Amino acid sequence: MFNRAYIPYTWPVTQNRNHPHPASEPHLPYPSPRREKDSMHQKNRLPSLLFSLCLIALSSTAAFAQTTTAQTTNTNFFSAWESRVRATLARQPSYPIPVIAPSAQMVQLFRFDYVHEYTPARTATDIFTNGKGLNLIPWANTEIDIDLPPYIQHHNPKVIDGAGDFSFVVKFRPFASPDKHHAYSIGGQVAVSVPTGSYKNGALVSTITPTVMGGKGFGPFAIQSTIGAILPKSDASTIGRTITWNTTLQARVAKIFWPEIEFNSNYYHEGPNNGKNQTFVSPGFMVSKINFRHTPGNRLALIFGSGFQVATSTFHTYNHAYVFTSRFAF
Numbered sequence: 487m488f489n490r491a492y493i494p495y496t497w498p499v500t501q502n503r504n505h506p507h508p509a510s511e512p513h514l515p516y517p518s519p520r521r522e523k524d525s526m527h528q529k530n531r532l533p534s535l536l537f538s539l540c541l542i543a544l545s546s547t548a549a550f551a552q553t554t555t556a557q558t559t560n561t562n563f564f565s566a567w568e569s570r571v572r573a574t575l576a577r578q579p580s581y582p583i584p585v586i587a588p589s590a591q592m593v594q595l596f597r598f599d600y601v602h603e604y605t606p607a608r609t610a611t612d613i614f615t616n617g618k619g620l621n622l623i624p625w626a627n628t629e630i631d632i633d634l635p636p637y638i639q640h641h642n643p644k645v646i647d648g649a650g651d652f653s654f655v656v657k658f659r660p661f662a663s664p665d666k667h668h669a670y671s672i673g674g675q676v677a678v679s680v681p682t683g684s685y686k687n688g689a690l691v692s693t694i695t696p697t698v699m700g701g702k703g704f705g706p707f708a709i710q711s712t713i714g715a716i717l718p719k720s721d722a723s724t725i726g727r728t729i730t731w732n733t734t735l736q737a738r739v740a741k742i743f744w745p746e747i748e749f750n751s752n753y754y755h756e757g758p759n760n761g762k763n764q765t766f767v768s769p770g771f772m773v774s775k776i777n778f779r780h781t782p783g784n785r786l787a788l789i790f791g792s793g794f795q796v797a798t799s800t801f802h803t804y805n806h807a808y809v810f811t812s813r814f815a816f
């Protein structure tokens with residue numbers, strides 16, 4: 487702002503308008519009232535403009551910081567998860583989970599199974615997924631399985647096709663040793679099924695199945711065994727309880743090929759099959775595992791196998807079955 491007051495300039499009568507200021511009189515740049523007012527307005531707006539720019543800069547910085555923090559948090563979360571999975575798998579032997587029976591071995595993979603059964607009535611039944619699904623290792627030595635309901639297709643016009651029950655499993659493996667030491671694995675799991683089956687393709691009530699599992703390696707050979715009980719939540723005297731016992735003998739051939747033979751037995755207590763038992767002998771093989779990338783720390787791999795169940799007991803709910811399993815480890 488100018489300190490002097492505005493004084494209007496009056497043209498001399500004898501002065502040439504082409505040269506309004508005499509050479510001896512300096513030109514004083516007196517501003518007009520409009521220019522002075524605009525200048526004051528611009529100067530008054532300057533602090534507001536600076537304040538707005540500061541707010542935008544702070545907002546952008548905060549947004550960038552939040553994005554960076556979120557990315558760092560996500561990275562740390564998945565890195566910690568990966569580290570736990572690698573450490574958990576490194577503590578156990580290398581023999582694979584059998585084609586049919588459960589195992590104390592920890593895995594992180596997606597599993598899809600297919601079963602083709604032949605019943606005593608000479609009808610066939612196809613079971614898709616066979617109650618398998620996503621297996622995760624969220625904590626050290628702990629596995630959570632989210633199993634898809636199986637889809638059961640009866641090749642019988644008197645029986646309606648439909649989905650079976652949804653189930654999930656929590657497994658804990660407190661004791662294990664890798665191949666270079668004692669090559670053993672001991673753990674337990676609890677499976678819970680929910681009666682979501684359609685058209686009588688599932689159980690009438692929820693069931694809880696606690697199971698104790700163990701395995702031991704002897705050089706290229708391995709033996710795994712499990713024992714558990716299928717316990718209905720209610721109506722046990724009507725539905726019955728079932729004791730399950732599985733034993734598997736395996737051998738490593740050519741690094742990734744594992745021939746095996748399983749013995750799968752069920753013992754029924756109460757219910758319609760009270761006092762009966764059934765046993766299947768199941769020769770098969772597992773291919774474990776075909777790595778997609780041969781880099782340190784890589785776990786992306788394909789695992790698959792097949793087996794053939796043959797009933798050896800007088801009582802059996804089906805004569806024999808073909809079983810195929812595929813597993814994508816990650």
